[in-house]
Amino acid sequence: MHELGVTQSIVNIVLDKAKEAQASKIVQINLVAGELAGFVPECIQFYFDILSKDTIAQEASLIFIPAPAQLRCRNCSTSFHLQNTLWSCPKCDSQSVEIIGGRELYVESMEVE
Amino acid sequence: MRKIEVVQNILGANDSIAAQNQRLLDEHRIFALNIMSSPGAGKTSLILQTIAKLRSKLSIAVIEGDVASTIDAEKIKGHAAAVVQINTQNMPESCSLIANMIDRALKSLPLEDINLLLIENVGNLICPSEFALGEHKRVVISSLPEGDDKPIKYPMIFADADAVVINKMDFLPYVDFDIAAFRHAVEGLNPKVKFFEVSCKTGIGIEGWCSWLLTETQLNPHK
Ligand SMILES: Nc1nc2c(ncn2[C@@H]2O[C@H](COP(=O)(O)OP(=O)(O)OP(=O)(O)O)[C@@H](O)[C@H]2O)c(=O)[nH]1
Ligand SMILES: [Mg+2]
Numbered sequence: 001m002h003e004l005g006v007t008q009s010i011v012n013i014v015l016d017k018a019k020e021a022q023a024s025k026i027v028q029i030n031l032v033a034g035e036l037a038g039f040v041p042e043c044i045q046f047y048f049d050i051l052s053k054d055t056i057a058q059e060a061s062l063i064f065i066p067a068p069a070q071l072r073c074r075n076c077s078t079s080f081h082l083q084n085t086l087w088s089c090p091k092c093d094s095q096s097v098e099i100i101g102g103r104e105l106y107v108e109s110m111e112v113e
Numbered sequence: 114m115r116k117i118e119v120v121q122n123i124l125g126a127n128d129s130i131a132a133q134n135q136r137l138l139d140e141h142r143i144f145a146l147n148i149m150s151s152p153g154a155g156k157t158s159l160i161l162q163t164i165a166k167l168r169s170k171l172s173i174a175v176i177e178g179d180v181a182s183t184i185d186a187e188k189i190k191g192h193a194a195a196v197v198q199i200n201t202q203n204m205p206e207s208c209s210l211i212a213n214m215i216d217r218a219l220k221s222l223p224l225e226d227i228n229l230l231l232i233e234n235v236g237n238l239i240c241p242s243e244f245a246l247g248e249h250k251r252v253v254i255s256s257l258p259e260g261d262d263k264p265i266k267y268p269m270i271f272a273d274a275d276a277v278v279i280n281k282m283d284f285l286p287y288v289d290f291d292i293a294a295f296r297h298a299v300e301g302l303n304p305k306v307k308f309f310e311v312s313c314k315t316g317i318g319i320e321g322w323c324s325w326l327l328t329e330t331q332l333n334p335h336k
């Protein structure tokens with residue numbers, strides 16, 4: 001899977017930011033992981049424990065802030081959340097839907113000492 | 114304890130290498146296509162058919178991505194102007210090509226002599242959709258034996274495709290694949306997508322696919 005590379009990016013980002021902020025310890029990392037982004041939080045956690053070893057991020061807890069899949073009907077403009085992986089509009093039943101949210105994957109913030 | 118705002122895209126590093134790859138391709142007026150599908154849908158077969166049809170008009174290079182083995186690169190050798198194999202098994206991303214693998218591959222290709230670069234991604238319908246490589250267009254191949262429900266199960270990859278090739282049309286008499294329902298589901302996610310119905314075995318539809326690709330290559334605004 002590709003969570004190893006992604007987790008390496010997370011570690012790089014937080015270590016850079018912590019250095020910039022002259023922090024001595026990273027306590028918590030808040031990640032936004034969209035429902036459609038295709039990354040498995042458990043995998044990220046697994047690799048994080050390995051990759052953060054012997055760094056100031058070593059004991060940081062990873063918090064995953066969910067971002068639900070948000071869709072919009074191209075036919076009637078209704079916005080809705082993905083339910084039961086059904087990609088059709090709850091109002092008019094159209095299958096023509098645009099993805100407007102849920103693919104994001106970013107480091108939102110972190111708590112440092 | 115204090116809080117620091119970060120708001121930094123985790124795939125940002127990949128995206129910037131992809132942008133760099135695209136600039137390098139543009140400088141050399143190379144049109145690059147990222148070819149994605151599940152294992153066995155016909156990526157290598159479509160590449161071979163495409164080279165056979167277009168080799169008199171374009172100089173074509175191929176990058177072969179696979180978890181392991183050089184089987185596909187061996188098949189392409191002698192047909193394409195150049196081929197590079199990337200094996201992902203010992204890399205952080207084994208399920209998809211990522212931009213820095215392409216960066217390395219481009220260094221070993223004779224860029225001056227190439228017009229069209231075909232990139233065969235790792236067989237997978239999930240991971241490759243998250244990683245830009247620097248390609249100009251994305252194509253997804255679905256083949257009839259896989260069933261017509263793939264756009265519903267793997268919507269992301271179809272939502273981002275510029276073209277969808279429905280391959281193995283010669284299987285139509287033997288499988289229940291509802292072409293209209295498949296196209297309808299893909300169009301729902303992606304109204305601008307182009308469809309091609311082909312068989313790499315009989316050669317049906319290859320003409321139309323190649324003429325689209327030739328036009329795209331020649332229209333490449335960076336030419
Ligand atoms: N009947 C039929 N068989 C096909 C067609 N296209 C490809 N095949 C066969 O399907 C098998 C897989 O084709 P490949 O081109 O190797 O598929 P691929 O997507 O490159 O596979 P991986 O690289 O392993 O993911 C081969 O045995 C091909 O001969 C087709 O249009 N019709
Ligand atoms: Mg192949």
Ligand SMILES: [Zn+2]
Nearest residue numbers: 073076089092
């Ligand atoms: Zn609607």
